[in-house]
Amino acid sequence: MSTHKLTYFVSDVHLGLQVAGPADRERRFVDFLESLPDNTDALYLLGDVWDFWYEYRDVVPKGYVKVFAALLKLIERGVSVCFFQGNHDVWTYSYFEELGMKKLVQPCDINIGGKIFCLGHGDGLGPGVPVGYRFLRGIFHSRVLQFLFSMLHPWIAFRLGNNWSKGNRLARQEEYVFRGEDEPLYRFAAEYEKTHKVDCFIFGHFHTSVSMKTPAGADFLVLKDWMSSSPYICVRHSEDGAEIVR
Numbered sequence: 001m002s003t004h005k006l007t008y009f010v011s012d013v014h015l016g017l018q019v020a021g022p023a024d025r026e027r028r029f030v031d032f033l034e035s036l037p038d039n040t041d042a043l044y045l046l047g048d049v050w051d052f053w054y055e056y057r058d059v060v061p062k063g064y065v066k067v068f069a070a071l072l073k074l075i076e077r078g079v080s081v082c083f084f085q086g087n088h089d090v091w092t093y094s095y096f097e098e099l100g101m102k103k104l105v106q107p108c109d110i111n112i113g114g115k116i117f118c119l120g121h122g123d124g125l126g127p128g129v130p131v132g133y134r135f136l137r138g139i140f141h142s143r144v145l146q147f148l149f150s151m152l153h154p155w156i157a158f159r160l161g162n163n164w165s166k167g168n169r170l171a172r173q174e175e176y177v178f179r180g181e182d183e184p185l186y187r188f189a190a191e192y193e194k195t196h197k198v199d200c201f202i203f204g205h206f207h208t209s210v211s212m213k214t215p216a217g218a219d220f221l222v223l224k225d226w227m228s229s230s231p232y233i234c235v236r237h238s239e240d241g242a243e244i245v246r
Contacts, residue, residue, distance in 0.1 A: 005039050007112055009233040010206025011046035011097050011121070012225035014088065015064060020227045026067065027232045033070035040079050043238075044104075046204040046223065047086025047121030054091040059154055068099065075100040084108075086121045086205065092141050107192065112235055113242030115199040118192065120223065122203030126188030178222065185222075190215050200244070202233060219244070230242070 013029050016022065035045065053061055056156050069184045075081055085092055097103060106120025152160070180186065189201045195217045200219040209231065210222035221244075224231045234246045 002131055002185065003039070003237045004236050005041035005232065006037060007042045007235045007237065008040065009044045009046060009119070009202050009223065010049070010231075012048045012086070012207055012226060012227070014048055014051040015067065017051035024228070025119070029226065030066045030070050031182075032230055032232065033067070033074060035243065036074065036079070037142075038075070039076075040077075042080040042082065043074060044119060045081070045083040046119060046202065047084045048088045048225075049083070050089040054154075054157055055093050055095050057093075061093050068245055071101070072099060084119070084121045087123045087137065087140065089148065090243040100139070103214055105148060107188075109198065111198060113237030113239070115237075115242045116197050117235075118184070118189070118198045118201045119205055122185050122205035125203075126184030126186070126191075128184040128187065149163075171207070176206050176208050178206055178208050180212070182227035186212065186214075188217070193218055 015026055015029065015134050017025075023178050029035045033043075050061075050064075055061070071081055071144060080102065080184070081100065082104050083092075083096060084104050084106055092103070092127070098114040100128065106122070107125065110117050111118060124134065126156065127171050150157075181190075185203060185206075189198075192201075193214055198214075198216075200221065201214070202223070204223045204225075206211045207227075208222065210220070211222040212220040213219050223233060232246070233244060235242050237243075
């Protein structure tokens, strides 16, 4: 008999965002990490785990000691911890890898128990993404502008970043209404599966829970944020196959 293993997916914890009980949110996330059972095989962080993260060559953000301690314990146990850059924590360069985590780039296909999962944060994918957002995303990913931003003293840089975060949708407590088949991310999935075998798409970014089927019959799932709950997806798998159990 094959021994089952578990793989977990989490997105949009937004650690550090000073709304909706930040200390409680960090405690819930640490409790989640410390509660993962012994047969956990992998943990995928699908972006925006931090609300603002900027990593200098010789300086990393203050805080989150318990979060990193919990992640290190998982890595030392042999759990594979992988992460995607979100639009809030895009400025990760090497520190997470030094801890033993693995950076992935969206869209990324992985095989779990013989099933193919397409993963990513979800921002910027698909036709019809607003031009303004594409422009902003291009700025955030520009190596030249990242270098120029790194010239700022951390005291200034982090205050700029945190003030920018105060204007986002979460801080204003606005809930995004996912547009179903008209959403660019869903249209990306529908087009992507024409040339790639995919059994399940899992993304974050939209701060709302979505469960749909693609035209080819794949599962299309979007994880909600951690503002008021602790959502995650778990896949139980073995050599005999894989199934989503939560």
